[in-house]
Amino acid sequence: MAVTYTSREQIEVxxxxxxxxxxxxxxxxxxxxxxxxxxxxxxxxxxxxxxxIFFAMARRSPVAGLLTGACIGLLQDSLTHHPIxxxxxxxxxxxxxxxxxxxxxxxxxxxxRLLVTTTFYVIxxxxxxxxxxxxxxxxxxxxxxHELGSAIANAILGVxxxxxxxxxxxxx
Amino acid sequence: MGRYRNVTFLAAAIFIQILGLAIQVKRSTxxxxxxxxxxxxxxxxxxxxxxxxxxxxxxxxxxxxxxxLRGVRQxxxxxxxxxxxxxxxxxxxxxxxxxxxxxxxxLGFKEQFIAKTTAAQVIGSSGSEQSRTVYIDxxxxxxxxxxxxxxxxxxxxxxVINVFKSTAQVLLINDQQSGVGAILxxxxxxxxxxxxxxxxxxxxxxxxxxxxxxxDRVLTSGGDQIFPKGLxxxxxxxxxxxxxxxxxxxxxxxxxxxxxxxLVITKKEEHAAPVSTATSVRAADILAQRLPSVPDKPxxxxxxxxxxxxxxxxQNATAIQPGAVTGSAPQTKPRGSTNATTAQPKPPLDxxxxxxxxxxxxxxSTPGAVTAKPTVIATPEPKPAAVKASVPPTSKxxxxxxxxxxxxASEIPGDTPQ
Numbered sequence: 001m002a003v004t005y006t007s008r009e010q011i012e013v014x015x016x017x018x019x020x021x022x023x024x025x026x027x028x029x030x031x032x033x034x035x036x037x038x039x040x041x042x043x044x045x046x047x048x049x050x051x052x053i054f055f056a057m058a059r060r061s062p063v064a065g066l067l068t069g070a071c072i073g074l075l076q077d078s079l080t081h082h083p084i085x086x087x088x089x090x091x092x093x094x095x096x097x098x099x100x101x102x103x104x105x106x107x108x109x110x111x112x113r114l115l116v117t118t119t120f121y122v123i124x125x126x127x128x129x130x131x132x133x134x135x136x137x138x139x140x141x142x143x144x145x146h147e148l149g150s151a152i153a154n155a156i157l158g159v160x161x162x163x164x165x166x167x168x169x170x171x172x
Numbered sequence: 173m174g175r176y177r178n179v180t181f182l183a184a185a186i187f188i189q190i191l192g193l194a195i196q197v198k199r200s201t202x203x204x205x206x207x208x209x210x211x212x213x214x215x216x217x218x219x220x221x222x223x224x225x226x227x228x229x230x231x232x233x234x235x236x237x238x239x240x241l242r243g244v245r246q247x248x249x250x251x252x253x254x255x256x257x258x259x260x261x262x263x264x265x266x267x268x269x270x271x272x273x274x275x276x277x278x279l280g281f282k283e284q285f286i287a288k289t290t291a292a293q294v295i296g297s298s299g300s301e302q303s304r305t306v307y308i309d310x311x312x313x314x315x316x317x318x319x320x321x322x323x324x325x326x327x328x329x330x331x332v333i334n335v336f337k338s339t340a341q342v343l344l345i346n347d348q349q350s351g352v353g354a355i356l357x358x359x360x361x362x363x364x365x366x367x368x369x370x371x372x373x374x375x376x377x378x379x380x381x382x383x384x385x386x387x388d389r390v391l392t393s394g395g396d397q398i399f400p401k402g403l404x405x406x407x408x409x410x411x412x413x414x415x416x417x418x419x420x421x422x423x424x425x426x427x428x429x430x431x432x433x434x435l436v437i438t439k440k441e442e443h444a445a446p447v448s449t450a451t452s453v454r455a456a457d458i459l460a461q462r463l464p465s466v467p468d469k470p471x472x473x474x475x476x477x478x479x480x481x482x483x484x485x486x487q488n489a490t491a492i493q494p495g496a497v498t499g500s501a502p503q504t505k506p507r508g509s510t511n512a513t514t515a516q517p518k519p520p521l522d523x524x525x526x527x528x529x530x531x532x533x534x535x536x537s538t539p540g541a542v543t544a545k546p547t548v549i550a551t552p553e554p555k556p557a558a559v560k561a562s563v564p565p566t567s568k569x570x571x572x573x574x575x576x577x578x579x580x581a582s583e584i585p586g587d588t589p590q
Binding site: 088 | 178192210212213220297299347348368369370
């Protein structure tokens with residue numbers, strides 16, 4: 001679990017082809033909506049969030065990161081029956097934060113990915129909770145054990161997913 | 173400016189989304205203001221879901237219907253036996269339903285029956301733990317409309333909230349924003365079944381001094397005007413006391429986390445239970461049986477009446493005067509009979525069973541046939557004259573009345589809904 005600080009010269013910036021940039025988030029949202037019907041436990045995962053973190057860290061551009069987060073979040077919102085924007089705002093912050101962090105850290109290592117995903121999952125949930133309660137007045141149930149468990153589960157899944165998605169990266 | 177470029181973009185993106193969110197929250201019709209985005213998202217995601225579900229269903233059907241036919245004969249035999257048992261049970265339930273309808277008719281209750289349903293497959297969910305909704309593969313072109321009830325073979329699933337061209341979004345009963353009128357089968361306590369943030373379903377606002385039994389079935393009360401009365405919602409799983417009210421945790425009857433096929437109730441019929449004279453007489457007899465303290469009417473000699481009736485009337489049947497139940501002699505109807513009716517425990521209604529049952533007008537074809545009812549011959553004291561003498565000359569015989577359109581129960585004095 002090595003977390004490496006990387007100098008600006010060592011930073012690799014990646015880009016993605018248009019089909020990948022469009023289809024990967026769509027597939028993530030599709031699986032997020034479809035798999036829990038067959039396997040209810042899968043609802044603890046947040047595949048769209050993992051995709052946001054991955055794209056943001058790989059592109060290493062805060063603007064691209066926040067736009068990716070906003071688009072995926074809004075798309076995720078529109079499948080729920082709540083007002084659109086709750087996931088959008090939370091994922092915008094996460095996209096911005098992950099890409100800003102990607103500029104400073106070597107996010108290729110497993111240890112970094114585990115830590116970053118765990119941290120951003122918790123940040124995402126806190127933001128979602130605050131927005132949903134503060135603006136939409138949803139009565140949400142907050143449980144630290146549940147959130148931490150979900151964060152670790154997402155981080156583990158993220159490690160495998162990121163390794164798979166690394167193959168889609170193109171050097172800029 | 174270049175230094176703050178990223179932060180400016182972030183602030184702008186957040187500001188726009190907060191503004192949009194605020195507008196949606198402010199407007200009461202928030203679904204309309206964001207309708208276009210939802211349509212795009214649903215159009216982008218659901219075709220793939222539909223395709224996979226159909227592929228999965230097709231493969232499963234192919235396997236089960238053409239290749240894997242082991243044990244089909246045994247299963248067929250077992251199912252035939254089960255059908256026979258169910259037919260027996262159906263006869264019994266039909267009798268109960270008939271009786272319930274007659275009593276409801278007396279009280280002027282209006283019932284809702286499921287007239288038409290559309291089968292649909294669940295193709296996706298919202299993908300969020302906070303939004304307990306599912307998508308079905310039927311939409312506006314299949315006749316689906318918002319606020320239609322959705323059920324499964326086990327019980328109530330939810331209601332339609334958003335309708336698109338070929339899909340629809342269903343709000344499950346365990347969502348926080350869901351609310352279903354519910355009634356406990358045994359105690360007849362009523363409340364609203366809601367979802368909690370944790371995904372449990374609960375009936376609150378039941379006073380803490382009430383007694384709620386674990387395992388008691390919970391049915392729809394019909395009060396919400398969405399779900400027909402008598403559909404199974406679940407069973408009482410846990411009861412906790414919290415101050416003034418009880419928290420009754422319900423285990424949903426439908427498997428909400430494993431939904432595959434559902435039925436959307438696309439048409440409901442609402443009508444009062446038919447009150448024909450014949451059925452009223454029988455219901456009155458039933459009530460009369462349960463009122464042992466009502467004294468007999470004095471006997472009156474009337475050869476003409478004897479000629480008309482020509483049969484014997486049991487003692488019990490005189491307790492509630494026939495003129496009253498035909499609605500032709502309001503002054504002779506004791507108001508207490510209504511109270512007696514409402515005092516009876518209401519039997520649970522199975523909507524489908526009730527919808528199939530027909531009024532029992534054919535059971536009584538002549539006035540004399542009433543006396544043939546096994547429920548009223550417990551004390552067979554012949555009093556032919558007494559029965560008919562109390563009927564005013566204008567009143568029709570029961571057989572004629574049975575053929576005329578049923579009279580609204582509210583016209584019967586003392587039978588107004590409570």
